[in-house]
Amino acid sequence: MFLTLLNGRGFVFNVDDYMELRSKHRIMGAPVGTANTKGWSPNQSTLPVELSKFETQLALDENIAKLVDKSQALTTPPTVEKLKEYKTDFESQLVCQKEALKTEKLRETERYIERILMGKRKKLLKQGKDEMANALTSQDVLKEVSDNFKFDRQNALVEVPCEHLKNHCSCKNSFRTCGEHKFPKISNFQRSLETGKVCDLG
Structure with missing residues (x-):
């Protein structure tokens, strides 16, 4: 699966990918999108799902997902x-x-x-x-x-197509900016993943 890199965090735009993260890998994230049949509501959110930096790094370290950066494509005039x-x-x-x-x-x-x-x-x-x-x-x-x-x-509610099913701009295996050492919380996430616990933004 692919995570979209936005503001230093990974975002999931595919519902099947998100359900796999939740059910198989126990990574929860936080839905931040607006349901097109409900309008904006702080209590009812949908895709995309925002992963924390730790959740994103964990998904990359465990080879669960690849990170896609669209910054170059978005700053280039479209054909x-x-x-x-x-x-x-x-x-x-x-x-x-x-x-x-x-x-x-x-x-x-x-x-x-x-x-x-x-x-x-x-x-x-x-x-x-x-x-x-x-x-x-x-x-x-x-x-x-x-x-x-x-x-x-x-x-109509405008939806920006951000799901990366083809024509990936670039994929990054890691987006750490603090060297190659492990963040303490990343280690906690990995231990939780191995013991079958749920990983979330908290």
């Missing part, structure tokens, strides 16, 4: 091909975000489908449309919600 690739990624993210919000909307509608159905039937009865009221089903309501769903791109 036409890269711009096209980024645009495609951006459009794909918006489509996925639209589908996620639509699915969430339908899920919420299903939770209160009986009340919604009752309200719509009462409205039709008041309008004198008895046959339509009697024929109305929950599937009709869900179809109406699905057909009328609109996604305003102006309110």
